[in-house]
Amino acid sequence: MSKNTDTTINNSKHSKKFQVSTDKTPKYTIKQVAEMMELSTYAVRYYDNEGLIPNVYRSAGNVRLFSDYSISWLRLIHCLRTTGLSIEGVKRYIDLCLIGDSTIPERAELIFKQEKILREQLRILKKQMEILTYKKKYYQELLKNPCFDNCNPQSHLKIEPNIIDN
Numbered sequence: 138m139s140k141n142t143d144t145t146i147n148n149s150k151h152s153k154k155f156q157v158s159t160d161k162t163p164k165y166t167i168k169q170v171a172e173m174m175e176l177s178t179y180a181v182r183y184y185d186n187e188g189l190i191p192n193v194y195r196s197a198g199n200v201r202l203f204s205d206y207s208i209s210w211l212r213l214i215h216c217l218r219t220t221g222l223s224i225e226g227v228k229r230y231i232d233l234c235l236i237g238d239s240t241i242p243e244r245a246e247l248i249f250k251q252e253k254i255l256r257e258q259l260r261i262l263k264k265q266m267e268i269l270t271y272k273k274k275y276y277q278e279l280l281k282n283p284c285f286d287n288c289n290p291q292s293h294l295k296i297e298p299n300i301i302d303n
Contacts (some may be wrong), residue, residue, distance in 0.1 A: 138299040163202035168277035170203045174211060181211070187224055189231055191213050220251045220258075 171178045185193050185201060190210050194202045203211070209232070214233045230247055233240035275288050286292050 158205035160205040163204050165203040167201050184214055189227055192211045
């Protein structure tokens with residue numbers, strides 16, 4: 138990578154989708170942000186109260202107003218939390234970002250670790266999806282052609298008569 142600070146990495150067809158906005162104009166309420174991000178207003182408030190979202194403005198009436206720039210941060214925060222990174226870990230990552238480029242190695246390590254965790258979660262979810270897909274097909278067939286349910290563990294229990302008097 139070049140030492141030139143004007144050089145940006147743009148090697149992905151999705152790079153525009155993940156670019157950080159530089160527009161810091163406050164214009165969105167918590168409700169609007171929550172709807173845009175498919176989060177609850179509580180989650181947005183919580184992330185802000187934890188100091189995770191840089192540059193959230195307050196109106197004269199103390200109403201939070203978010204910019205496209207702060208929404209870029211929120212998108213990243215939500216991603217990291219969804220992968221299981223703790224609030225403290227997210228805060229550390231945000232702080233490193235705010236420090237600047239000297240923290241790139243540490244930030245990269247954190248991202249690589251979270252990617253590994255997410256890949257493992259996806260592997261586990263894929264196995265679970267295979268089970269559900271099998272069960273769905275099984276029950277579709279069972280609904281069309283009713284018969285003994287071999288897929289129900291309860292069906293295989295031998296029922297013993299109650300020989301103890303109460």
